[in-house]
Amino acid sequence: EAQVTQNPRYLITVTGKKLTVTCSQNMNHEYMSWYRQDPGLGLRQIYYSMNVEVTDKGDVPEGYKVSRKEKRNFPLILESPSPNQTSLYFCASRLTGQGNYGYTFGSGTRLTVV
């Protein structure tokens, strides 16, 4: 089944404790992206990657890191989480090129930083 898999689904952590949210896709998509969803703000892009070893900042990159060493994986790293990073996070992937390709989204990771 074509899918984007995120882990964990739920995470409660303490301020300053490094964490990684994993994301993997099995569709050979070039483009991968991380979004955070907050009430009233919709989805905001954190980082994106257009292919292996190619990453760039989205609209709200502060406090986050990413890497793209393999095409299928795109982990999100919070090196020193803070309470304002409490949010619902989504990983998404899609094809690139001339077509209007929609995203396939993961099921989300609800992160609470206390």
Place this chain on the structure above:
Amino acid sequence: AQSVTQPDIHITVSEGASLELRCNYSYGATPYLFWYVQSPGQGLQLLLKYFSGDTLVQGIKGFEAEFKRSQSSFNLRKPSVHWSDAAEYFCAVGSGTYKYIFGTGTRLKVLA
């Protein structure tokens, strides 16, 4: 700069009634346009998409959307709503630079 506006934060309809969710965009060229649905506790699922061609687009779950260039709108419609349609709906606009912008969402409540 490109942007997406969903003017209605909440909409409530009765089961069996028709539905229209509004989406207005700002973009300098023909955009890629999308509607996604997010059921409670789930990720977003693509309902339909438009780039060119017929301005009335059919999607999954009985939804359709109409692109109106003169009004910069891409409204989502369904003739008869089912209780299972209760969810949050997001409009999105894309561009050739690969950046997709999402609206803030419209939460649909369906009354039995």
